[in-house]
Amino acid sequence: xxxxxxxxxxxxxxxxxxxxxxxxxxxxxxxxxxxxxxxxxxxxxxxxxxxxxxxxxxxxxxxxxxxxxxxxxxxxxxxxxxxxxxxxxxxxxxxxxxxxxxxxxxxxxxxxxxxxxxxxxxxxxxxxxxxxxxxxxxxxxxxxxxxxxxxxxxxxxxxxxxxxxxxxxxxxxxxxxxxxxxxxxxxxxxxxxxxxxxxxxxxxxxxxxxxxxxxx
Amino acid sequence: xxxxxxxxxxxxxxxxxxxxxxxxxxxxxxxxxxxxxxxxxxxxxxxxxxxxxxxxxxxxxxxxxxxxxxxxxxxxxxxxxxxxxxxxxxxxxxxxxxxxxxxxxxxxxxxxxxxxxxxxxxxxxxxxxxxxxxxxxxxxxxxxxxxxxxxxxxxxxxxxxxxxxxxxxxxxxxxxxxxxxxxxxxxxxxxxxxxxxxxxxxxxxxxxxxxxxxxxxxxxxxxxxxxxxxxxxxxxxxxxxxxxxxxxxxxxxxxxxxxxxxxxxxxxxxxxxxxxxxxxxxxxxxxxxxxxxxxxxxxxxxxxxxxxxxxxxxxxxxxxxxxxxxxxxxxxxxxxxxxxxxxxxxxxxxxxxxxxxxxxxxxxxxxxxxxxxxxxxxxxxxxxxxxxxxxxxxxxxxxxxxxxxxxxxxxxxxxxxxxxxxxxxxxxxxxxxxxxxxxxxx
Numbered sequence: 001x002x003x004x005x006x007x008x009x010x011x012x013x014x015x016x017x018x019x020x021x022x023x024x025x026x027x028x029x030x031x032x033x034x035x036x037x038x039x040x041x042x043x044x045x046x047x048x049x050x051x052x053x054x055x056x057x058x059x060x061x062x063x064x065x066x067x068x069x070x071x072x073x074x075x076x077x078x079x080x081x082x083x084x085x086x087x088x089x090x091x092x093x094x095x096x097x098x099x100x101x102x103x104x105x106x107x108x109x110x111x112x113x114x115x116x117x118x119x120x121x122x123x124x125x126x127x128x129x130x131x132x133x134x135x136x137x138x139x140x141x142x143x144x145x146x147x148x149x150x151x152x153x154x155x156x157x158x159x160x161x162x163x164x165x166x167x168x169x170x171x172x173x174x175x176x177x178x179x180x181x182x183x184x185x186x187x188x189x190x191x192x193x194x195x196x197x198x199x200x201x202x203x204x205x206x207x208x209x210x211x212x213x214x215x216x
Numbered sequence: 217x218x219x220x221x222x223x224x225x226x227x228x229x230x231x232x233x234x235x236x237x238x239x240x241x242x243x244x245x246x247x248x249x250x251x252x253x254x255x256x257x258x259x260x261x262x263x264x265x266x267x268x269x270x271x272x273x274x275x276x277x278x279x280x281x282x283x284x285x286x287x288x289x290x291x292x293x294x295x296x297x298x299x300x301x302x303x304x305x306x307x308x309x310x311x312x313x314x315x316x317x318x319x320x321x322x323x324x325x326x327x328x329x330x331x332x333x334x335x336x337x338x339x340x341x342x343x344x345x346x347x348x349x350x351x352x353x354x355x356x357x358x359x360x361x362x363x364x365x366x367x368x369x370x371x372x373x374x375x376x377x378x379x380x381x382x383x384x385x386x387x388x389x390x391x392x393x394x395x396x397x398x399x400x401x402x403x404x405x406x407x408x409x410x411x412x413x414x415x416x417x418x419x420x421x422x423x424x425x426x427x428x429x430x431x432x433x434x435x436x437x438x439x440x441x442x443x444x445x446x447x448x449x450x451x452x453x454x455x456x457x458x459x460x461x462x463x464x465x466x467x468x469x470x471x472x473x474x475x476x477x478x479x480x481x482x483x484x485x486x487x488x489x490x491x492x493x494x495x496x497x498x499x500x501x502x503x504x505x506x507x508x509x510x511x512x513x514x515x516x517x518x519x520x521x522x523x524x525x526x527x528x529x530x531x532x533x534x535x536x537x538x539x540x541x542x543x544x545x546x547x548x549x550x551x552x553x554x555x556x557x558x559x560x561x562x563x564x565x566x567x568x569x570x571x572x573x574x575x576x577x578x579x580x581x582x583x584x585x586x587x588x589x590x591x592x593x594x595x596x597x598x599x600x601x602x603x604x605x606x607x608x609x610x611x612x613x614x615x616x617x618x619x620x621x622x623x624x625x626x627x628x629x630x631x632x633x634x635x636x637x638x639x640x641x642x643x644x645x646x647x648x649x650x651x652x653x654x655x656x657x658x
Contacts, residue, residue: 032250038493039251041500055328062572063264063326074262134272135263137279138288143261192258196329199254203330207321210489211547213571215325 002168005175013179020186021194028198039202044209051204052197054216061216070128073121080118081150084111085178090161108161115158122151146188153178233303239346240299247339255331256295259284265333268326270574271316274598283323283333286312290340303347310349313340315592318580319449320540325572338451345451353585354450362455365462366442367584368410378413379436382421389644390428391655395420398470399435404507405472406436407443407463407487409480409617422640423478426513429647430521434476440466443477445486449581453494460491460502467504474505476512479638481541481616482579484508489545510542510615513639514551517558524558528646534560535609537600537623538573539616547571552639556613559642564607576600576614578622594629597622601630612636 032039054060064071085091087106095101106114126147129139156174159165185193200215207213266272266282275281290309294301319334327333344350360369379395387393396402406427412419420436427434440462447455464487467475477483486494488506497503516522536556543549549570556563566573577597582589600623604612612627612634614620620636627634 028250028254031248031253035249036251037498038500041498051330055330061326061328062568063268063328066267066326067264070262129261132263134266134277134279134282134285135261138261138263138282138284140261189258189260192260192329195254195258199251199258199329199331202251203324203332206332207325207330207544207571211545211571213325213544213547215330 001172002175005172005179009175009179013182017182017185020183021191024186024191025194028195039205042205042209044205047208048201048204051208051215052200054214055200063216070124073124073128076117077121077125080114080121080154084114084118084154087111112158112161115154118154119151119158122147122154142188146184146190149177149181149184150190153181235301235303235306235347237299237301240294240301240343243339243343243346244295244299251332252295252336252339255329255336256292258329259288259331260329262328265323265327265331268323270320270322270577270599271596274577274596281316283317286316287333287336287340291336291343294340294343306344306347306349309340310344313337313344313451314351314581314585315589318540318575318577318582318596320575320579321545322540322572322574325544338448341449341451342453343451350450350452351581351585354446354581357584358447358450358452358455361442361447361459365439366410367444367446368414370410370413372438375413375436375441376438378417379420382417383424386421386425388655390425390649391653393421393424393428395424396435398438401471402435403433403473404435404476404512405467405470405474405504406434406476406478407441407483408436408478409444409483410442411617412478419478419638419640422644423509425644426516426522426640426647428653429649430516435470435472437466437470443475443480443483443487445482445491446581446584448486448490448494449482456486457491457494457496460487461495463487464491464495464503472504474507475502477506477508479509479615479617479620479640481539481546481618483541484546485541508542508546508548510548510552510555510639513643514554517555522643523648523650524643524646525648529558530560530611530642531562532611533562533564533607533609534611534613535564535566535604535607536569537566537576537612537614537616537619538570539614539619540573540575540579542615543573544571552613552615555639559613559646560611564609566603566607574599574603576619576622576626578618578625583618583621590625593622594625597626597629601626601632604632604634605630610634613639613642615639 058071058075059065059068087104088111089105089108092103092105095103128135129143130136153174156170156177160167160170160174184190203215207215261284263282265284269281269283272278272281279285290312317337319337321334324330324332324334357367361367363369376397379397383393383395406423408420443463445456445459447459463475475487477487488502492500492502534556536552538549577593577600582593610633612623614623614636615638620638624636626632
């Protein structure tokens, strides 16, 4: 199992991840050239980039200021989600061994803290999902499942690193869920990882470029 | 019963019970764009849009009124079921699409992904309309539009009569006041809301006086003078395209430089922003530049073409209603505030304001639907009433007919003790008529 997940399994996951993103992005781009003239008619990069930037900083948009704690948790969650797996020392050794790719490493204590922060902020997001009626009414099984899939590699990675419980089980579940998460990104709502930039640029063109209205 | 902003009397539903699935599918196909696909896919159900919606806020945070939920229950389900829906489902959509959303676009500013929910709600309206589900009164108005070129069915001769009457009537204020009809090569072709010709003819007189003082070259066309676009709100995209084309074509025929729109909100959104797409101008630009009256008034005051009598400046507290389609969807909030700084000494902005302002509750076609829908409007307008109350203003300026009437109604319902005025009315009361334009007093 370990052999498969660390070898071909990982390659399949990365292929589906990058391939999926490439295919999704290309097909959406091609469709947009035919069906979304409104996007290209009103290009205004100043507004498009501002529309991204102001949503990448917490408490800048009126919307995140209305729910400051939620905004903080969302940003924390996303920062941990990206930084930890990319710059974890143990992953870096693997990047280096397999791809000859040398990334910065963060100290293990920091990775630990980020992982705990991700799990705690993830729990906050989960609780908010059923605590707030306007969020609960929108939430379906898939939303809970995807949040679980996103958090699971962190939970199992944490357990494996600290060798709490059965190490091999944790490690295998960690790899399995991590690979599952990678595969899910291009094909589910997690696609906002890359599609976020497109939709934000569009609303920047549409509200800002055409009307001078801030979309944040 | 009028929960969820629904009217007291249920709107009469058309008899048709069979659903033409093919038609729904063809509308879905036309709108199967990269934007819609992406929006539908990535909505993360965070619920941030809920608090941006005045329907949600005015109905005790009813989660069913959150924008994401409304789109999920209408277009979302239509797409998911590939258009295979029954009439009962469409009736439920009808309620949501027309009585729980005014297409004000505020939620797209509050969505982390900038999802344009109003655009999707408008597609939902088109689908309902294709099945004969569209508010009766709006459909009547659109019939008028089809037959006469304006939504109130006013014959051209009557418009000309009103113009002549108004010119004559106001010659007491401005000497030899004229309202030129169909004048080729004028700078501005002035288009109006038929409500003005029918209910508030003085509005036309006011505009004429302002043009006279500014020495403007302008004309009212005898056809293509109705700048409104109720088919756009009724979900009749084809007719909506014809309606804007009436105006564009007339402007090109007369060879005017610009199309000018009266103090009407949705007309500006229609002619300047959505109209080109509805009328088949795929580059998204109207064939003739479109200018809103707020912009022109701002220029007149800035350039000193109109002088305000300082003695007559408003002393009482004044606030301003940013109409969705003039401010957020028209980009004219700065100009409006510049005008107000010339007119009022005690201006108190509402909060939130400018592009973040709330809809008055009368937009999206609900106002022209008539008195049956007033109770729902009054509930939806609670947020606006509270905003106005918080300013303690005694006068509300609203450069949009829907806002004007809706806030007037809200003033009575919520005992706000306010008067509502348009810019034209105020300016005509406060402007200095130069000597050479003063009528001879004998």
